Amino acid sequence: MKDCIPFDEMRSRCRAALKAHGIKTSTVYDYQHSLAPLISYMEAKGIKSYTSTLGEEFAMTLKYNSGMSCNKRNDVYKVIKLLNSILGEGASPLIRPARIRYEYAEAFRETIECFLQKMETLGRSTNTLACYKHGLSQFSIRMALEKLTPNSLSREKIVQFLDHTEILRGKIVS
Numbered sequence: 001m002k003d004c005i006p007f008d009e010m011r012s013r014c015r016a017a018l019k020a021h022g023i024k025t026s027t028v029y030d031y032q033h034s035l036a037p038l039i040s041y042m043e044a045k046g047i048k049s050y051t052s053t054l055g056e057e058f059a060m061t062l063k064y065n066s067g068m069s070c071n072k073r074n075d076v077y078k079v080i081k082l083l084n085s086i087l088g089e090g091a092s093p094l095i096r097p098a099r100i101r102y103e104y105a106e107a108f109r110e111t112i113e114c115f116l117q118k119m120e121t122l123g124r125s126t127n128t129l130a131c132y133k134h135g136l137s138q139f140s141i142r143m144a145l146e147k148l149t150p151n152s153l154s155r156e157k158i159v160q161f162l163d164h165t166e167i168l169r170g171k172i173v174s
Helices: 007-020 025-034 036-045 052-063 070-086 106-121 126-145 155-168
Strands: none
Touching (some): 007 070, 025 036, 036 052, 036 070, 106 126, 126 155
């Protein structure tokens, strides 16, 4: 396991990793293009090689960069994950599980499943349902940790949870 990637090898190492996974040429180009902000950052700081610590530092600067679109920021995050996987630190972002399984706190399972069935019958898209599943999974586990059930939830607890998740996403800065 290597602990850094020399600056001049970053593009070629990314390209090789992408090609090894059979990624099409246009996607390889997109990844190469998404390296540009990281490379500019490294050049400005006089940094000669990439490390996972540098990736984390750069990701934090991006989090508060209001001049970069969310999609562009996510593309750069993918490049950071790819570079970290090349270093042997973390799974490759190119290999995804075939199916995500959402876990719900037992006290909330029946309520959530009824809600999801209702949304499906109302014609909600697969992506919308996946988002609901993800959010409700996090919510139900958090509420169960606080020893709450669907019947004992208060509006305040729900708002508190939503505020907490917005802060974690960097959408609310106090």
